[in-house]
Amino acid sequence: MAVKYSKAKLKKFRISILDKMDEVSNDMDDIKEGLMDRGNPKAGLSQDSVYSVHMADAGTDSFEQEKNFMLMSRESDYYKNLALALERIDKEEFGVCVLCGELIVEERMIEVPNATKCVDCKTKDKLNLK
Numbered sequence: 001m002a003v004k005y006s007k008a009k010l011k012k013f014r015i016s017i018l019d020k021m022d023e024v025s026n027d028m029d030d031i032k033e034g035l036m037d038r039g040n041p042k043a044g045l046s047q048d049s050v051y052s053v054h055m056a057d058a059g060t061d062s063f064e065q066e067k068n069f070m071l072m073s074r075e076s077d078y079y080k081n082l083a084l085a086l087e088r089i090d091k092e093e094f095g096v097c098v099l100c101g102e103l104i105v106e107e108r109m110i111e112v113p114n115a116t117k118c119v120d121c122k123t124k125d126k127l128n129l130k
């Protein structure tokens with residue numbers, strides 16, 4: 001019989017993944033708000049100060065925008081990976097190394113729920129890539 005995590009353990013993993021997905025989606029909301037704020041000059045400033053503030057911050061603004069977009073795509077990648085991890089829980093493939101078929105240690109699966117390789121195989125993989 002192939003090794004896999006028990007249903008009870010999988011349930012625990014699912015809860016922890018759903019928690020993480022919640023966090024990530026909150027983070028994405030925050031980033032989105034940040035992106036939208038940037039597009040609106042602050043109300044209540046006189047035309048002159050809006051102009052000078054805008055000129056002084058133009059460089060920083062586009063840098064911030066870029067940073068936010070990068071954050072956004074990183075978060076959404078992470079979110080997709082978590083969703084994939086959930087699918088693997090459904091298929092009861094979660095926590096099983098795709099290369100050697102051994103169980104991946106629990107701490108690692110909590111830390112990196114989208115891991116598909118055990119530490120040993122991952123290390124070997126890295127060495128092969130060199």
Ligand SMILES: [Zn+2]
Nearest residue numbers: 097100118121
């Ligand atoms: Zn392995």
